Amino acid sequence: MQKKLAVAILNWNGRNWLEKFLPNVLQFSQNADIYVIDNLSTDDSVEFLQNSYPTVHIIRNDKNYGFAGGYNEGLKSIHHEYYCLLNSDVEVTGNWTEPVLELMEKNPSISAVQPKILSYHNSSYFEFAGAAGGLIDNLGYPYCRGRVFDDLEEDKGQYNDEAEIFWASGCCFFIRSKDFWDQNGFDARFFAHQEEIDLCWRLINSGKKIYYTGKSSVYHVGGGTLNKQSAQKTYLNIRNNLSMLLKNLPFPQLILVIFSRLCLDSVAGIYFGLKYGFSHLWAVIRAHFGFYAQLPGSWKLRQRHQKNLFYQSKWLIFKHFLGGKK
Numbered sequence: 125m126q127k128k129l130a131v132a133i134l135n136w137n138g139r140n141w142l143e144k145f146l147p148n149v150l151q152f153s154q155n156a157d158i159y160v161i162d163n164l165s166t167d168d169s170v171e172f173l174q175n176s177y178p179t180v181h182i183i184r185n186d187k188n189y190g191f192a193g194g195y196n197e198g199l200k201s202i203h204h205e206y207y208c209l210l211n212s213d214v215e216v217t218g219n220w221t222e223p224v225l226e227l228m229e230k231n232p233s234i235s236a237v238q239p240k241i242l243s244y245h246n247s248s249y250f251e252f253a254g255a256a257g258g259l260i261d262n263l264g265y266p267y268c269r270g271r272v273f274d275d276l277e278e279d280k281g282q283y284n285d286e287a288e289i290f291w292a293s294g295c296c297f298f299i300r301s302k303d304f305w306d307q308n309g310f311d312a313r314f315f316a317h318q319e320e321i322d323l324c325w326r327l328i329n330s331g332k333k334i335y336y337t338g339k340s341s342v343y344h345v346g347g348g349t350l351n352k353q354s355a356q357k358t359y360l361n362i363r364n365n366l367s368m369l370l371k372n373l374p375f376p377q378l379i380l381v382i383f384s385r386l387c388l389d390s391v392a393g394i395y396f397g398l399k400y401g402f403s404h405l406w407a408v409i410r411a412h413f414g415f416y417a418q419l420p421g422s423w424k425l426r427q428r429h430q431k432n433l434f435y436q437s438k439w440l441i442f443k444h445f446l447g448g449k450k
Contacts, residue, residue, distance in 0.1 A: 129156040129221060130204035133212050134194050136163040139172050141212035141345075146177065152216050155225075156208070157181065161198030163188040190315035191294065199301075199309065207304060209297040213345035215244055223339035224298045227286060235303040235332035236324055238292035239340035242279060249276050251344040254293025256283035257336030258321065261440035262433060263384055264369045266291065266321055269336070272440070275450045284338040292334050294320035296342050303327060311367075311425070313418060317357065318364040325372040329427050355403040358396060362389055362411035363418070370415075370422045374430040386412065388441065 131153055135142060142160070150158060159181045162170055173180055183198045195209055206225065210216075224237045241254040250256060255270030255277070269289070270277045292298070297320055307326050310319040324334045366389075369381055389408055397405030443449040 126204065127155060127157050128204060129153075129206045129208060129225065130159055130202045131156045131208045131210055131221075132159045132161055132195065132199060132202060133210050134161050134163065134191060134198065135165060135169050135212055136188055136194070137165045137167045137169065138212045139165075139167050139169040142169060142172065145212065145215055146180070149210070149216055150177070150180075152218050152220055155221060157204065159183060159198070159202055161185065161194060163190075163194045189312065192310035192314045192316065192319040193312035196309040196312055199304065202301075204301060207297075207299050207301050209294060209299070211295045211344065213244075214296055215343040217341050217343075220340045220342060221298075223337050227335060227337050228298065228300065231333070231335075233331075233333050234335050235327045236292045236297060236299040237335045237337060238289075238296055238298065239342055240279070240283065240336075240338045241293055241295060242341060242343050243276070244343040244345045247343060249278050251295075251346055252276065253295045253344060253346055256338065257287060257289035258291035258293060258324070259436050260290045260321070260433070261436075262438045263381055263388070263441065264365060264373070264433075265440050266318070266365075267437070267440060268293075272450060273444055275444075277450075283336075286335060286337045286339070289334050289336045290328070291321040291324040292336070295344050295346075303332060306330075311371075313421065314364045314367070315360060317360040318368055322364070322368040322371065325368065326427060329372060329429060329431050353400060355400070355407040358404050359407040359411045359414070362408055363414040366411070366415040367418045367422045370419065371425050372427075372430060374432055377433060 160173055161183045163185050164187050170182060173182055183201050185194055185197050189197055199207060224239060227237055228234050238254055240256055241251045243249045243251040250270035252271055255268035257269050258266055260266050269283050307323060311322055373381055393405045393408030
């Protein structure tokens with residue numbers, strides 16, 4: 125009998141992560157079917173799974189589509205009511221799926237949910253990629269409850285609630301399959317980074333809700349594919365964020381926000397160049413040209429209706445770097 129929930133782990137040359145964390149997923153996910161979507165790995169990931177975990181379903185993509193395209197391709201073969209998109213470098217805990225499913229079952233307007241995401245290496249602190257639920261400021265800068273830019277809070281139970289948020293982290297992302305496909309999945313042009321924020325924003329514009337529950341916890345290593353000092357990560361984050369803004373902002377806000385971000389990105393590029401080296405400055409320049417290249421396609425993907433930006437903080441970058449807000 126098919127189960128309601130499919131846990132889908134995207135893999136690209138990540139045998140070491142599968143070996144470390146998959147047993148834990150199998151132990152604590154008895155109510156789910158487990159899938160590994162492989163992005164044409166060149167290591168022995170698939171052979172390892174076939175030999176060691178015959179109950180895990182393997183879906184083999186014909187090339188490396190990245191995070192966004194990889195899930196789009198792989199999920200076409202999974203026909204469950206709920207998906208959980210789970211990074212391969214995540215340690216789950218007992219009872220991690222039940223509170224999420226209970227929340228979604230009792231409120232059909234909730235499309236996507238994330239649990240509490242803590243650091244695997246420093247378990248008393250939140251983890252960068254999601255923390256206690258994603259938010260966004262009036263200039264389109266993503267941040268989290270428990271994380272503002274690179275500053276992380278200690279978990280002292282302050283986010284043990286269930287709350288509506290703006291975006292759920294792709295590191296552990298529960299979503300109704302119908303809502304995923306109604307939005308045509310992730311924007312595959314993004315390849316990786318901020319595709320889940322874009323999808324959540326599209327869901328919100330269509331009248332759906334995104335939630336966080338502190339009744340479930342997972343532990344994330346982070347940086348398994350691209351670490352935070354990667355110039356390629358800088359490029360993808362800036363390009364994708366600008367394209368996301370163009371796709372989802374209401375028109376009255378659009379011009380001012382995009383212009384402001386282009387100016388602030390230029391300042392950030394100089395800062396990154398001084399701190400991390402020329403490759404990061406060049407990444408910002410490349411990101412802007414990448415945004416311009418995507419501009420016609422992004423404009424065509426704008427939905428008919430955009431709601432006013434739902435934000436809980438204004439001018440976060442100035443408050444953080446000039447005002448010391450952590």
